[in-house]
Amino acid sequence: xxxxxxxxxSMKEAVETIEDNSGLLICGSLIRRHPMALIHxxxxxxxxxxxxxxxxxxxxxxxxxxxxxxxxxxSSYVGLANVGVCKNFRRACENQEIxxxxxxxxxxxxxxxxxxxxxxxxxxxxxLNNGMKVNKEYQKDIICPFTGEKYTAMKAWNPxxxxxxxxxxxxxxxxQFDRRRMMDxxxxxxxxxxxxxxxxxxxxxxxxxxxxxxxxxTVLPKMYVDYVVEAPYGAHPNSCDCRYDxxxxxxxxxxxxSETAEGFKRYIQEYILExxxxxGYLNKIGYExxxxxxxxxxxx
Amino acid sequence: xxxYTIEEMLAVEVSRHIHNDxxxxxxxxxxxxxxxxxxxxPAVASRLAQLSHAPDSMIMFGPIIDPxxxxxxxxxxxxxxxxIHWPCRSQTTVYDSHVVFKAGRMGVGFVSxxxxxxxxxxxxxxxxxxxxxxxxxxxxxxxPDHLAYAKRVFAIIKxxxxxxxxxxxxxxxxxxxxxxxxxxxxxALVFTELAVMDFNDSGKMRLKSMHPGVSxxxxxxxxxxxxxxxxxxxxTEPPSEEQLKLIRERIDxxxxxxxxxxxxEPTTLTN
Numbered sequence: 136x137x138x139x140x141x142x143x144x145s146m147k148e149a150v151e152t153i154e155d156n157s158g159l160l161i162c163g164s165l166i167r168r169h170p171m172a173l174i175h176x177x178x179x180x181x182x183x184x185x186x187x188x189x190x191x192x193x194x195x196x197x198x199x200x201x202x203x204x205x206x207x208x209x210s211s212y213v214g215l216a217n218v219g220v221c222k223n224f225r226r227a228c229e230n231q232e233i234x235x236x237x238x239x240x241x242x243x244x245x246x247x248x249x250x251x252x253x254x255x256x257x258x259x260x261x262x263l264n265n266g267m268k269v270n271k272e273y274q275k276d277i278i279c280p281f282t283g284e285k286y287t288a289m290k291a292w293n294p295x296x297x298x299x300x301x302x303x304x305x306x307x308x309x310x311q312f313d314r315r316r317m318m319d320x321x322x323x324x325x326x327x328x329x330x331x332x333x334x335x336x337x338x339x340x341x342x343x344x345x346x347x348x349x350x351x352x353t354v355l356p357k358m359y360v361d362y363v364v365e366a367p368y369g370a371h372p373n374s375c376d377c378r379y380d381x382x383x384x385x386x387x388x389x390x391x392x393s394e395t396a397e398g399f400k401r402y403i404q405e406y407i408l409e410x411x412x413x414x415g416y417l418n419k420i421g422y423e424x425x426x427x428x429x430x431x432x433x434x435x
Numbered sequence: 436x437x438x439y440t441i442e443e444m445l446a447v448e449v450s451r452h453i454h455n456d457x458x459x460x461x462x463x464x465x466x467x468x469x470x471x472x473x474x475x476x477p478a479v480a481s482r483l484a485q486l487s488h489a490p491d492s493m494i495m496f497g498p499i500i501d502p503x504x505x506x507x508x509x510x511x512x513x514x515x516x517x518x519i520h521w522p523c524r525s526q527t528t529v530y531d532s533h534v535v536f537k538a539g540r541m542g543v544g545f546v547s548x549x550x551x552x553x554x555x556x557x558x559x560x561x562x563x564x565x566x567x568x569x570x571x572x573x574x575x576x577x578x579p580d581h582l583a584y585a586k587r588v589f590a591i592i593k594x595x596x597x598x599x600x601x602x603x604x605x606x607x608x609x610x611x612x613x614x615x616x617x618x619x620x621x622x623a624l625v626f627t628e629l630a631v632m633d634f635n636d637s638g639k640m641r642l643k644s645m646h647p648g649v650s651x652x653x654x655x656x657x658x659x660x661x662x663x664x665x666x667x668x669x670x671t672e673p674p675s676e677e678q679l680k681l682i683r684e685r686i687d688x689x690x691x692x693x694x695x696x697x698x699x700e701p702t703t704l705t706n
Contacts, residue, residue, distance in 0.1 A: 164529070165463060167515055191576070214573030217466030217513075217698040221573070228561075228571035235571075237560060237607075239579035241533045248530070260537075261583045263616040266560065266606040267575075285616030317515050318498035321528035374515040381514060383699065430516050 142308040142363045146413060149334045149362040150176040153296050155183040156206075160247075160292075160330050161195050162299035162323040166216050166381045169195035169373050170300035170336050172366035172413040178202045179407060188294050190243035190322060194372065194389060197221035200233060201399045207234040211243055218386045222393040237267045242289060244322060246273075249291035250329030262287040297330030299323050300370045301354075302378075302434050304337045305345070308360035311352040313434030316376040324354045333359060336366035338378060339433070366413055368425060377435040380428040385420065439674050441628045441704050442471060442693040443682055444646060447674040449480035449589065449626055455489040457542025458535060460585070461496050462577060466700045469547060472591040475692035476626075477545040478504065482686045483678060492542075495532055500525040506688050513697050533577070536584040539618050544581030544588045550603045551592055553640050553660040555610030555622035557582065558603035565605050575607035582608035587623035594627030596659040599640075611638030628704055630654050631671055635663050644671040 150173060153159065159177075163169030174195055177185075187196055187208040196213045199205050201223030213224040227233045238246075239261050249257035258277060262268045263285060277288040301323075303311040312320075327333045335355070340363070346353060368375075372382035372389070392402035410416040417425065453459065461477045464470035474496075481494040482504035493501040502508070502523035510517035519526075535541050549572055550558040559578055563569030581588050588608070592598050611621050611634055625632040625640065629649045635641045641663035645654060647670055655662070674682075682693070691697040 210574065212574035212576045214465065216463060217470065217700055219465070224573075225571045229568055231567060237565075237575060239575055240529070240577040241537070241580045244530055244533065260617055261579045263583070264606070264609045264613040265579045265583070266558075266565065267579065269565070315519055317519055318526045318528045321498075322530060325530075377516050377519060380516055 139307060141306045142357070142360060143306040143340060144362050144364060146172065146176050146364050146366065149173070149364045150180055152332070152334070152362065153177060153182060156185070157296060158186045158188060158294040160188040160294035160297040160326055161192060162297060162320070162326050163195065163370065163373060164191040164319045164322065166193050166386070167317055167374050168300050168320050168370045168376070169193065170298045170369060171195065171371055171373060172300070172336050172369040173298045173334060173364070174198060175407050175413060175416060178204065178403065188292060190238070190240055190247070193221065194386065197223045197393070200224050200227050201393065201396070202403060205233050207236065209236045209238060209243065211238045211240045215386060215390060218383070218390050222390070223399060226396065236270055239265075239267065242267065246289050246292040247322075247326050247329045250293045251325040255291050256288045257291060258286045258288055260286060262289070292329055294330045296332045296334060297327050299327055299333065299335045300366070300375070301335055301337050302376070303339045303341045303345070303352075304335060304360070304363045305341055305343045306363065307343060308357035308363055309343070309346045309353050310335050310337065310355040310360055310363070311346065311349065312354050313376045313378070314352060315435035327355055327359055332361045334362045334364065335360055336364045336369040338367055338369065338375065340365050368417055369413070371420065377430050378432070379425070379430060382428050439679055440693070442476060443674055443679060444671070445476050445591065445626050445628070446479040446483060446682060446693065447678050448631060448671055449476060449591070450483035450487070452589065452624060453481065453484035453489050453492055454542060456491045457489070458493045458495055458540065459543040459545060460532070460536070460541055460581070461494055461545050463497065464547070465573070466698045467695060467702045468593075468704055470695040470698050471693065471702070471704055473545065473547040475695055476591055478692045479682060479687050483681060486681060495535070498526050498529050498532060499523050500527055505685055509691050510697065511691070512699060533580060536580050539584060539586070541585045542587065544585035546578055546581055546588055546590050546608060547592055548590060548598070548608070550598060550600050551590055551625060552600050552603045552610065554612045554638055555634055555640065556603045556606045556612070557590065557608030557610070557622065558605050560605045560607045562604055578608040582610070582619065582621055583617050584619040587620045589624045589626065590622060591626045594629040594654070594657050596657060599658045599660065601660040629657065632662070639663050641665065642668050644669040646671045647673050
């Protein structure tokens with residue numbers, strides 16, 4: 136009998152598969168469950184000229200933009216919620232260092248839904264008469280063949296790679312979310328299905344038996360997943376459902392450092408380049424500190 | 436007549452315009468005053484409406500549908516864990532919450548904005564030219580969708596010349612000038628710390644009422660375009676004692692909403 140394919144790899148190996156000049160879809164939304172461990176490794180490996188895709192983003196986009204990894208970015212938002220604006224994103228747009236393509240929450244999602252379903256375009260009324268209609272490379276006027284109504288056709292998205300942070304997975308690539316979770320991030324499921332390759336970091340690796348026993352939590356069966364990486368607290372400083380909260384203190388520190396490009400560089404040096412890997416970063420953050428934001432170790 | 440704060444005034448006035456049996460949408464706010472305008476006031480207004488003329492009305496906070504809006508049930512913080520455990524009747528995916536908009540079933544979309552112009556176009560994307568902005572703001576979020584699809588949109592904004600401009604620098608929310616192909620009603624009401632505005636038949640912003648103690652000159656001096664001003668401008672009805680009691684004792688005694696305490700960065704609209 137042939138050996139079954141396993142997808143569990145090291146962080147380093149998974150990120151090595153991301154090529155320069157490729158399109159990177161970042162899952163998560165606002166300050167929730169972006170795959171920060173994977174993003175740190177992308178920065179360590181000095182990737183270049185990436186095009187970013189997301190529907191609602193934050194420190195994930197901001198950090199990559201600040202590290203000059205990004206050529207173009209697409210989303211409806213880049214902000215740090217009640218901590219404030221994302222400074223690297225703001226500087227890069229104001230100094231025209233990246234190309235920014237504005238979306239609404241629905242237009243970004245609809246392009247991904249279309250991509251996930253094998254359709255070549257999505258239709259929407261949102262871009263009609265909106266500022267985003269200037270982006271003609273992905274929008275065309277279209278008339279409904281049945282009613283004659285006006286719509287905008289939007290080119291589907293099939294990014295080269297999606298990165299996603301989830302709760303659990305087995306080594307075969309069956310990925311699970313926690314039962315009690317914030318429903319903002321159900322978008323991750325169809326986002327992953329739109330991408331050509333998917334890298335998932337998880338809080339815990341579990342046995343196949345555990346997956347089978349809780350199969351209602353399996354949101355991405357293995358056919359949708361290419362690589363699995365173990366990364367406890369892998370969304371930090373973002374929250375991760377009922378496991379740990381948004382790290383307000385660390386986010387404020389990041390915000391202070393990002394006030395200037397030099398300050399941001401020092402943050403990256405200290406927290407990413409010198410820590411060598413995710414475990415090193417967690418050691419630096421400190422487990423006493425992480426305990427303060429932790430709600431449960433295995434989710435709810 | 437009791438003293439009331441401007442936040443209480445606005446919550447009461449907004450509540451009057453919520454219809455029964457309708458769904459409203461409240462997004463995330465950022466923090467501080469923006470949070471009070473975008474989230475805090477709509478939340479209290481929604482509960483006030485439920486407790487008076489609109490008992491079947493519902494509110495949607497992103498994926499959280501029809502949460503219990505009395506003080507004891509409101510989470511202490513807007514940490515994800517607390518929001519997940521906030522008692523509500525349903526949780527839905529954000530994609531499905533958008534479908535409510537697209538299907539034309541969203542009654543009121545609550546928005547705020549850095550700029551609003553005389554035709555009700557809204558801007559939360561940039562100050563200055565889009566391709567070389569003077570200030571790049573975080574982004575449009577679902578505002579384009581609110582203005583495209585919601586039956587009515589209510590904006591709660593600051594009343595000054597920087598906000599109320601002749602023409603927005605970027606249209607993140609489509610106003611009343613060009614609505615071809617769009618199903619929603621667009622911006623219907625604008626609430627500020629000075630006044631309430633609606634729109635005339637030509638789609639231009641019109642003064643509806645001024646709050647007690649506010650002069651017409653005050654309103655004109657703080658508006659960056661010529662408002663349509665009717666012959667007789669009403670005074671916004673102040674909160675009743677009963678409404679103040681409801682806000683202060685039942686709905687928001689800890690000012691989680693009206694002073695943004697839930698964001699852990701409390702503030703008021705007046706400081």
